[in-house]
Amino acid sequence: MAHESASASPVRFDSVTKRYPGAETVAVEELSFEVPAGEICVLVGPSGCGKTTALRMVNRTVEMTSGDITIGGRSVKDGDPARLRREIGYVIQQIGLFPHRTIAENIGTVPSLLGWDKERIRKRSAELLELIGLDPEYGDRYPAQLSGGQQQRVGVARALAVDPTVMLMDEPFGAIDPINRSRLQNEFLRLQAELKKTVLFVTHDVDEAIKMGDRVAVLKKGGKLAQFATPTELLMEPADEFVEDFVGADRALKRLALMRIRDVRLWKAPVARAGDPCEPVREAVAAAEVPHALLVDGENRPLGWLSDRDLSRERVPVIPDSSAELLDADSVLRDGLAYLLQSGSLYAPVIDPRGRLLGVLSVEIISDFLASDEASESELTAAERPHD
Amino acid sequence: MIGVPLASFGLFGEAFQFVFEGREAETGGVTVGGTSQVLELAAKQFEVTILALAVAILLALPVGLLLGHYGRGEFLAVSAGNAGRAIPELALIALMAAAIGVGLVNLVVALAILGIPPILTNAYVGVKQVDRASVDAARGMGMTEMGIIRRVELPLAIPTIMGGVRTAAINIIATATIAPLAGILTLGDFIISRNVYGDAGVLAGAILVALMALALEGALAGLQWAMTSRGLKLNRS
Amino acid sequence: MTDVLAAVDESFFTDRSGGSCIQDNKLFCPGWVADNYDRYVEPTLQHLVLVGSAVAAGFLIAFALAILAHRHRFLSTPFLAGTGVLYTIPSISFFFLLLPVTGRGALTAIIALTAFNLQIIFRNITTGLRNVPSEVTEAATGIGMTRSQILWRVELPLAMPEIIAGLRIATVSTVALATLAVFANGGGLGTEIVTGSNITFKTGIIVAGSIAVAMAILFDGVLLLIGKLLAPWKRVAA
Secondary structure, eight states, X not given: OOXXXXXXXXXXXXXXXXXXXXXXXXSEEEEEEEEOTTXXXXXXXXXXXSHHHHHHHHTTSSOOSEEEEEETTEETTSSOHHHHHHTEEEEETTOOOOTTXXXXXXXXXXXXXXXXXXXXXXXXXXXXXHHTTOOGGGGGSOXXXXXXXXXXXXXXXXXXXXXXXXXXXXXXXTTSOHHHHXXXXXXXXXXXXXXXXXXXXXXXXXXXXXXXXXEEXXXXXXXXXEEEEOHHHHHHXXXXXXXXXXXXXXXXXXXXXXXXXXXXXXXXXXXXXXXXXXXXXXXXXXXXXXXXXXXXXXXXXXXXXXOHHHHTSSBOOOOOOOTTSOEETTSBHHHHHHHHHHHTOSEEEEEOTTSOEEEEEEHHHHHHHHHOHHHHHHHHHHHHSOOX | XXXXXXXXXXXXXXXXXXXXXXXXXXXXXXXXXXXXXXXXXXXXXXXXXXXXXXXXXXXXXXXXXXXXXXXXXXXXXXXHHXXXXXXXXXXXXXXXXXXXXXXXXXXXXXXXXXXXXXXXXXXXXXXXXXXXXXXXXXXXXXXOHHHHIIXXXXXXXXXXXXXXXXHHHHHHHHHHTTGGGGTOOOTHHHHHOHHHHHHHHHHHHHHHHHHHHHHHHHHHXXXXXXXXXXXXXXXXO | OOOTTOOOOGGGOOOXXXXXXXXXXXXXXXXXXXXXXXXXXXXXXXXXHHHHHHHHHHHHHHHHHHHHHHHSGGGHHHHHHHHHHHHHSOHHHHHHHSHHHHOSSHHHHHHHHHHHHHHHHHHHHHHHHHTSOHXXXXXXXXXXXXXXXXXXXXXXXXXXXXXXXXXXXXXXXHHHHGGGGGGGTOOSGGGGTSBTTBOOOHHHHHHHHHHHHHHHHHHHHHHHHHHHHHOHHHHSOO
């Protein structure tokens, strides 16, 4: 979908400090880093490290004690906080949709504050609903009628309504169950690939930080910046013991969060359509990397594995549709491994966004990847590419 | 118009005098007012109020607690509250006097009728709102149903229940004020029978009734504070 | 002390149904009601005015107080205490405390009834505002609404159910209480209960009382409907 978006702005922290009156320790201390336009910067650290405070100083829901934050060169301290906030997208953990307004009205909140006319708001709401993957009829429903995951997507849509140049997200997926969290993360990354906003994202989960961030700012207690780097650098060259501990001993496995499934060489499995003669398929199975055949439809979409019994007939039969157990090529290797281990399968078909077969992933592919020298090189290359 | 405030000051002075010394009745002849009559009527008002309140509590509280504990009869409990509010006190007293007859017992019954709905509703709601977790834990520990009501639900529901008692008290004492219409002389007589007591008496009566109502409310508020466990009080803040 | 047990007044003897219902002062005389219902029109109208004015005034004042207390939390307790005192003082007493200032009449009655209403409505508005989930106000602040916009576009609409509930309670109570206005020379249905110099006319009491109860139910129902209309989001099941 052709989508026009305002350019994103870089965000820069300049020795930002926050001291609460009467408190002994400083909440945020001399925080300095720069987020290039169009990138996701994840602020991560243990509880009490000031990451949320730092985020909230960008839209002045918390006022900084000293230092400055600039968006596209302009200090956030210029002008009225409410006006500033209308230009910044804001997504919080508990979502905070207005229960008394419909979904469409919720999305249209800031446009309405800015005085857009009704028709323009309506169109924009519809546009955003489509963007986040909800049917247009959801526009007339109330938040109470939506699931948690759907509500959070609406929260993101609401933040995007006036096409802000900066987005602030405070543990946005924290209240969602792990299964849907992964899906929402993938969806947001796909969205970001299209929109390319500057995003500041807070989380306490280092795995989420590595998966989502183009850059990661690790904060330690007392609001001090421990390291500001790309996820790869974080994993391969942690700045000190704190970062090393925080990232976790399973750094190697965490590297799996950096690679997409589509980035590795997938194995080929023989494919067959219902009604094809079985003899050639049996021969292909004997010779292939993956010793099982996949039933596909006319569009090359996998429908399920064909067993030896299925292939023992004259013609390929129709089998029950098990197309739910497929891997999205945009998922990270870590999710792929998790799926394979959980389901106890050796192989899982990988599909593109349209559902068409790209290849098959196996545990061996992943372990080879971890072991190979090529791996570090391709990781670094992948890190330089924006997430797409 | 300046005369009005000065005169009103004078009226307050007269009311003051009425209470402590008494004055000549408007109808002439007899002296009315004075501390002894005031105390007599005040005592009567207090008596009927407390009696009616006690009856209302005795009848409504157990029912409300049981209904709330077993989670039954929500319609009854809530409707009782709504219905009770709609009863015009004046009509109740008048009808009672006209149809059933005067007398202390009848009056107390009528007043209790006014007091039952808020106590019933609040007892029900108070118990129902108690954290289910506490009740489940108590049941799991082997407490009997009665024990749970007595030792877990009732203490936790005290603020709400006492709120209902206080509302009932306000209704009852307000209606006890018009009891003279039904032949029982309370402080309200000063207010209603202006032709006997005069404007001074009316004002005196109004002030005395107001003071008594505030005193009762204050006492009940104090009682509620004393009865509310410390843990609950800490929670409220 | 007026003799409350006087016989029924001569003025009631318009009863073409014949029979001795009125003379015997039976409990309820339908014939009489049919012949005389028009005498209740004016008291009913007066009653409506009393209730309407008292609830409207009570709402306006309580609303102003609640908004102030919402902005400056420390005001909550004194306001609650103040309105509490006004609630505790029996209305009939209030009528005559106002005697030196507003004398007798409908105004006195309305002021007293308004004072009675204040705490109920104030409390419900305050609770309603306080029950707005904090994440909703947090989101509203974060996306750029001013304090005043948050109050009018988010907090008050969400508090509406609680506010309407308070208005229902206040209105029903005021309808019942307004029967006492007769003592302040304020008119209302009380005039048909305490008729002239006696209060023994049973049919009259029942009719007047019933009209009051019916009025209360009517108001309650109307407010309930208004509440439902103003809160469409509550009607959809989660």
